[in-house]
Amino acid sequence: MRYDPTSIEAKWQARWEDEGIHHAPDDDPRPKYYFLTMYPYPSGDYLHVGHWYAMAPSDAAARYRRMRGFNVTLPIGFDAFGLPAENAAIERGIHPFNWTMRNIEVIRRQLRSMGAMWDWAREVVTCDPSYYKWNQWFFLKMYEMGLAYRSLAPVDWCPKDNTTLAREQVVGDDRVCERCGTPVVKKNLSQWFLKITDYAEELLDFSKIEWPERVCLLQRNWIGRSGGVEFSIDVAGHSELSFRVFTTRPDTVYGMSFCVLAPEHPLVDVITSSDRAGEVESYRFKAARESDIERLSTERERDGVFTGAYAVNPMSGEEVPIYVADYVLLTYGTGAIMGVPAHDERDFDFAVRYGLPIPVVIAPHGWDGSPLDRAHLGDGRMVNSGQFDGLPSDEGWSGIADEMERRGIGERKVNYRLHDWLISRQRYWGTPIPIVYCDRCGTVPVPYEDLPVRLPEDAEFRPTGESPLRYHEGFLNVACPSCGRAAARETDTMDTFVDSSWYQYRYLDPRLDGAPFDPASAARWLPVDQYTGGIEHAVMHLLYTRFWTKAMRDMGLIEFDEPMLRLFNQGVILGPDGNRMSKSKGNVVNPDEFVAAYGADVLRAYLMFIGPWDEGGPWNSRGIEGVARFLRRVWAVVTGEGGGEAGASHATSERELEYWIHRTVQRVTEDIERFQFNTAISALMEFTNVLQRTSGTPLRRHPLWEEAVESLVLLLAPLCPHIAEELWVEHLHRPYSVHTQGWPAFDPGKATAEQVTLVLQVDGRVRERVQVPSGITDAAAREIALESPRVRQFLASRTVVDVIVIPGRLVNVVTR
RNA sequence: GCGGGCGUAGCCGAACUGGUAUAGGCGCCAGACUUAGGAUCUGGUCGGCGCAAGCCGGUGGGGGUUCGAGUCCCUCCGCCCGCACCA
Numbered sequence: 016m017r018y019d020p021t022s023i024e025a026k027w028q029a030r031w032e033d034e035g036i037h038h039a040p041d042d043d044p045r046p047k048y049y050f051l052t053m054y055p056y057p058s059g060d061y062l063h064v065g066h067w068y069a070m071a072p073s074d075a076a077a078r079y080r081r082m083r084g085f086n087v088t089l090p091i092g093f094d095a096f097g098l099p100a101e102n103a104a105i106e107r108g109i110h111p112f113n114w115t116m117r118n119i120e121v122i123r124r125q126l127r128s129m130g131a132m133w134d135w136a137r138e139v140v141t142c143d144p145s146y147y148k149w150n151q152w153f154f155l156k157m158y159e160m161g162l163a164y165r166s167l168a169p170v171d172w173c174p175k176d177n178t179t180l181a182r183e184q185v186v187g188d189d190r191v192c193e194r195c196g197t198p199v200v201k202k203n204l205s206q207w208f209l210k211i212t213d214y215a216e217e218l219l220d221f222s223k224i225e226w227p228e229r230v231c232l233l234q235r236n237w238i239g240r241s242g243g244v245e246f247s248i249d250v251a252g253h254s255e256l257s258f259r260v261f262t263t264r265p266d267t268v269y270g271m272s273f274c275v276l277a278p279e280h281p282l283v284d285v286i287t288s289s290d291r292a293g294e295v296e297s298y299r300f301k302a303a304r305e306s307d308i309e310r311l312s313t314e315r316e317r318d319g320v321f322t323g324a325y326a327v328n329p330m331s332g333e334e335v336p337i338y339v340a341d342y343v344l345l346t347y348g349t350g351a352i353m354g355v356p357a358h359d360e361r362d363f364d365f366a367v368r369y370g371l372p373i374p375v376v377i378a379p380h381g382w383d384g385s386p387l388d389r390a391h392l393g394d395g396r397m398v399n400s401g402q403f404d405g406l407p408s409d410e411g412w413s414g415i416a417d418e419m420e421r422r423g424i425g426e427r428k429v430n431y432r433l434h435d436w437l438i439s440r441q442r443y444w445g446t447p448i449p450i451v452y453c454d455r456c457g458t459v460p461v462p463y464e465d466l467p468v469r470l471p472e473d474a475e476f477r478p479t480g481e482s483p484l485r486y487h488e489g490f491l492n493v494a495c496p497s498c499g500r501a502a503a504r505e506t507d508t509m510d511t512f513v514d515s516s517w518y519q520y521r522y523l524d525p526r527l528d529g530a531p532f533d534p535a536s537a538a539r540w541l542p543v544d545q546y547t548g549g550i551e552h553a554v555m556h557l558l559y560t561r562f563w564t565k566a567m568r569d570m571g572l573i574e575f576d577e578p579m580l581r582l583f584n585q586g587v588i589l590g591p592d593g594n595r596m597s598k599s600k601g602n603v604v605n606p607d608e609f610v611a612a613y614g615a616d617v618l619r620a621y622l623m624f625i626g627p628w629d630e631g632g633p634w635n636s637r638g639i640e641g642v643a644r645f646l647r648r649v650w651a652v653v654t655g656e657g658g659g660e661a662g663a664s665h666a667t668s669e670r671e672l673e674y675w676i677h678r679t680v681q682r683v684t685e686d687i688e689r690f691q692f693n694t695a696i697s698a699l700m701e702f703t704n705v706l707q708r709t710s711g712t713p714l715r716r717h718p719l720w721e722e723a724v725e726s727l728v729l730l731l732a733p734l735c736p737h738i739a740e741e742l743w744v745e746h747l748h749r750p751y752s753v754h755t756q757g758w759p760a761f762d763p764g765k766a767t768a769e770q771v772t773l774v775l776q777v778d779g780r781v782r783e784r785v786q787v788p789s790g791i792t793d794a795a796a797r798e799i800a801l802e803s804p805r806v807r808q809f810l811a812s813r814t815v816v817d818v819i820v821i822p823g824r825l826v827n828v829v830t831r
Numbered sequence: 832g833c834g835g836g837c838g839u840a841g842c843c844g845a846a847c848u849g850g851u852a853u854a855g856g857c858g859c860c861a862g863a864c865u866u867a868g869g870a871u872c873u874g875g876u877c878g879g880c881g882c883a884a885g886c887c888g889g890u891g892g893g894g895g896u897u898c899g900a901g902u903c904c905c906u907c908c909g910c911c912c913g914c915a916c917c918a
Contacts (some may be wrong), residue, residue, distance in 0.1 A: 140856090229835065229913090236834075239917065246890060317916075347917045356918095361916060432917055550912085612869085624856070626844060630837095638843065640869090641856045647871090685847085694845065697855035704855090707872095732879095774851050779899045781851065819898055825850050829898045 018650035020614020023741040028130055036752060037132040039088035041536055047094050048085035049540050050077040050283065051519050051579065053548030053556075054092045054139070057118040058099035062125050063596055064604045064622070064634055065588040070377060071583065071619040072628050072692050073547045078733035079687045082758040088540070089132050090522040092139030094121050096147075096511045101444040106478045111444045112472070115142055116597070123362025124609065130615045132754070137522040141514040146521060147446040148467030149531040150173045150513050153563075155449060155460050155571050162210045165458065168437060172202035190288050207448055207507065207641070208435040211562045215240065215431045217576075218561055220404035222233035226582040233553040234237065244416045246425025250286055251325035251334045258282050258326075259618035260349035261430055264358060265419065268318075269744060270376035272366060274326045274337045275319060277345040278302035286337060288323025295320050295339055301342040317342050317364045326376055328353075329424050330415065331401065340365065348430055356390065363390035376400050377408050427769040433438035436559065438510045443474055443483045445508030453495035462496050482506060515556050516563035537573055546579035549587065557582070583690055586631025588622075593633045604634050616645045616735035623734060636694040644736055652706045653742045666709045672719050675705050676726050677766035680759045683730045692734065699730060715761050725749070729759050775800045776827040777809040793820040800826035 031037060039047075052073040055066060076463040081087040093115075100111035107114075119140065128134060139146055141244055157163040159795060174197060176326050177317060211218075215238050221231045243263035250256040258272070270551040276283055278299045286294045289784060294384075298320045326337050334448025342361055345354050356373040358365035366373050378395045397403045397411040406414060419425035434505055439448065447459035461468055468677035471490045473481035484490055484506040495502035520532045523540055527533060542564075589595060590602025597603065609618045621642040650656075666672035680701040684694035706723055714720060724748060732753045743753035767789050773796055775783040781804040787796065813830035820826050 066891090232835070233913065239914095241917070243918080260918080264918080341918090342915070342916045348916095352918045359918070361918075369876090430917075553913085607845065632843075633845075634855090638857050643858085644871090651871090689847090694855080695845095697845070700855055772851065776850090776899075779850095779897095784851070817898060819850090821850050825899090827850080827898055831898095 016654070016656075016740070018647050020616060020646075020737065021611075023529055024615055024737040027737050027740045028127060030756075031132075031752070032127075032135075035136075036754065037089070038136050039086050040132050041539060043086035045084055045086040045659075046325075047540055048077075048080045048086055048087040048545075048689065049519075049543045050089045050523075051543045051546045052078065052089070052091075054094050054515070054518060055122060056094040056097065057115055057597070058097065060118045060641055061121050061605060061607070064606045064609075065596055067129065067606045068588040068620065068631070069548065069585050070126075070131060070624050070689065071129060072623050074129070074736075075619070075623065075692060075733040076545070076547075076687065076690060078132055078736065079385075079756060079758065081754065082729070082733065082756060084757065087132070088137065088522075089135045090137040090139075090519075091126060091131075091133040092137075092518060092522065092525075093122070093141065094511065095119065095140050095142035096445045096508075096514060098442065098444070100142075100222070101442060101476070104444075105478060108473070110474075128607070128610050128615055129619070132736075134522075137525060138522050139525045141511075141518065142444070144467045144469055145528075147514070148510055149517075149521065150446040150450040151461070151466050152463065152531060153470060153513075153517070153567075154509070155463060155466075157209060157566060158450075158460055160566075160569070162566060163207060163212065164210065164435075165205055165207050167203050168206045168208070169201040170204050170206065170437075170441075171199045173197055175201055185452055204439075204441075206439040207439050207505075208437055209448075209562075211436045211470040211559070211769075212431060213245050214562050214565050215433050216429075217565060218433075218558065223518055224577045224580055224582070227584055228578075230553045230557065230582060230584065231713045234558055237433060237554040237558065240429060241431075242427070242429050244419060244425050246329060246419050248326045248329060248351075249352070250282075250337070253286070253324075255285065256282070258351050259349040260351045260353050261428065262353055264355065264412070265415040265425075266397065266400075266403075266408045267358045267376055268328065268330050268353065268415055268774050269335075269397075269403075270355040270357050270374050271328050271335055271353040272356060272372045272374055272506075273335050273369075275340045275343045275352050275354055275365070276322070276337060277343040277350040278339050278341050279345040280339075280350045281376055281520070282351075283322065285337055286324035286563060291321060291323035293579065295322055296463065298339060306435050317361060317368065319369075321369075328709070329419070334373070336367075338365075346434070347432065357387055357490070357780070358392060360390040360392075370688075374399060374584075377411075381423075382750055392487065409657055436510075436512075436562075436707055438513060439507040440510055441485075441506075442483050443470065443476070444515060445483070447490075448505045448507050448509060450505040451493055451495055451502045453498060453500065453683045454504065455500060456497040456502075457493055457497055459497045459502070464798050465496070473658070479720060482508075484508070490537075512559050519560075520567075522575075531572075534572060541573065542575050542577055543579040544581065546582045547585060548582075550584040553584075583629070585628050588631050589633045590635075591634050592693040609636070613639060613643050614646075614737070616738045617646055620646065620696055624696045626693055628690050628692055642696075645703065646735065648703050648707055648737065650712060650742070651701075652703055654729060654746050657711070666705055666711075666714060669714070669717060669719055672709065672714055672717070672723060673765050674768050675702060676719070676723050676762075677761040678768075680726055680730065680761035681763070684758070684761065687733065696734065699734075702727060726759050728753060729756060732756075769824050773799065773823070774825040775803055775806050776825065777806055778830055779827060782806055787823075789823055791823060793822055796823075796826050800828055 038377055050073065052070055055062060077087050077089040086732040093583045100115045103109055105113045135189055141147065154163055212576040219235060219238055240587045241263050244265040245259055245261045247257045247259055279542055283295065288311050288769060322339055324337045327334055343350065354362040354365060356362040356371065357375045358377055373386060376397060376399050377391065378398045379391045379393055381396055394408045397406045397408060400411065403414055416427055446469060449466060449468045453463060455458050471487050474487060476483055477649045478536045491506065493502055493504050520537060523532045523536045559577045565576060567573050568576060590600065590604065592602050594600055594602060606618055617639065621639045624642055625638065666675055679698050682698040683695045686698065706727065728742050728747065730741050736754060739753050743749050744751050769789060770786045771789045773785050773787045775785065783803050785799060787799065797820050810828065810830065815828055815830055816827040818826065819829065
């Protein structure tokens, strides 16, 4: 009987599902293991091989854990809200719910065809009211805690479609609307924010999680902590006017030769002198437009305009001009800076351009007092700094900070690049924000008992892309929960990253009605032991879910601080042309055709075999044939059909067969532990080749042979679950199921070959290789080397000065 | 510009802490078997010289440390990915 993947895969998938062997019960006595892989976003109507590339090895790792004796859950669900569904509705007149559920149906079938151990009982679909109700619940909790607030903020706005755009709807380097190609502008709107900045400091602490250093670094940079001093600067001639600046270099304050306000800074209107008003106004207009067109060039000239006003240096009393320039951002620090050209490159360029003085206050090492030709960022001693002269700059730093604090003009402060999380989307297909606006009571949260605030089903999708919620009378008009009078609902919905911030909690019991999750089962299952997914989520999703967990902890719902203990980022599978797969490029590879041609096991193994999991690479369908051959060979070896000829690499003794068994168990175990599936499969290929070549020898009838094929099937089980089950049950006649068996153990002693190759070198060059017993002593190895005729030949007229012995591997005889 | 990663055969890749470079697979070449096969099996496959044993060279280029470097250090080249005026 030949290996026929199609029939055996369907058969076992049906049986596994009937018997529910992939559901991990809460009350199982084994230690728990929560394996989470990022849930798919059904933005298209099927999964491509890139999804399989992420999921199949995750499944293999989860199955391996289960064979190691853990009660493993591998849940799955759908990140079902988001723009593509809404666009489909606008373009094709299909309701987003129907469009999404239709895609999910197709994807569910694909996920089943993978033969993964999905714990379907835990499935979550985020666009279901039973899910998004809890987004609203969390929002209200955060509102009560002061973590959710409303504020005026600029959003991207398409002037042609007359609507706001989400970040992902703004495309291209020139920032145009993805629908109509019109350049996007900023517009100020009242928006809801979550106060992630409250957790900025804690989010910088990665000590409780084992995440890739790269991800931690990305998050660290994204949070962008910088410590400095914020202080007040008075406007000369206006005793009542002052502004605040932030600096990380208070030690350079005596070197200030100008100040800069951001173009949007509110003080600009107040201080600009009448003769400068025209120029300042046109600069601000230009800046407003330019800041919205992405600033492409790094070589961009740093320009600005003088306001006509002067600032007083609080330390030296000196008066310096105040400029407006767009290299200062309103959104960072205080929106105003002190300009210290001698010690800041940007300020240096600006000063050179406008002929401003460049006073040196930190003397570079070996400085001769002449003007600097570029900003000096070093740590010399302070000069021209009044009482601080002569101090090393780090002492000057704290000295000046102390002095400012003592005089009450400034204080030490930490700034973050991280902004609060803007969750408002002017969209239909998302979670409605549970807020009501009442003329009399103001902003009123929807009472918990009225949740969920449901999306109306009879929404009318306009070709302009405006949210149907804004025009839906039935949704919009509501009685104020507080006073009962006519009031209006918030029509914004939540960012879909809200959904994915806590989905791993909802997986515990997606049907639970009274709470987002049961604290007892959370205590049992969480945090997630292993998370897998793409690096593209390093600073959005992975930061938000950490924030959410910390907020939940502060709500008293859980007692841990981090959502996922370990993280692995797999690489990206590109199209055959080397580009990212996309429908518009026509390079999307559908796994279904390969499942039909070769079976899921072959596709799974091939995806794991092509290279290191974290590297990805272009899809290439040529090599899949080799993996198909491998599984056919496994089939032949285990079923006893088609024995090979005795060749060069076959086990010739019991001891050798035993060695191959233990060595392979060791290699596969260690490789799967490290997610090195490609080498695990290589090891299984080698083992299979050895067994095939041994099958024509008398060892075929030795009891060890049974152990060998049994080990092969067990080691293969996590990677290729169907063929392993078929061989285990139908050909080895072992009890169902191979997937509930224990993982084979190896004996390190037996995993060592009886004979090893000892390399003999003279002066680092290989001269001879000899077979020696593996436990050979260093003294014996040394003796073998020195007595080897080949070695002696090369030692002829030389003096041996040293002999280096690497136990059981190498002897290097050093001469000269 | 700053930060991070990578560069090994015709191709994908292996080589844990410096110790046989190129395992495994694809492709290619030769052979066996076969009525046929989406086949299967065996052998070969880094380059140069040599009938051969073997010698020499070789992990993007150059230099260094070391008995010994794909691996460590310096430098240059090339590719990829983040951040991009964050005061």
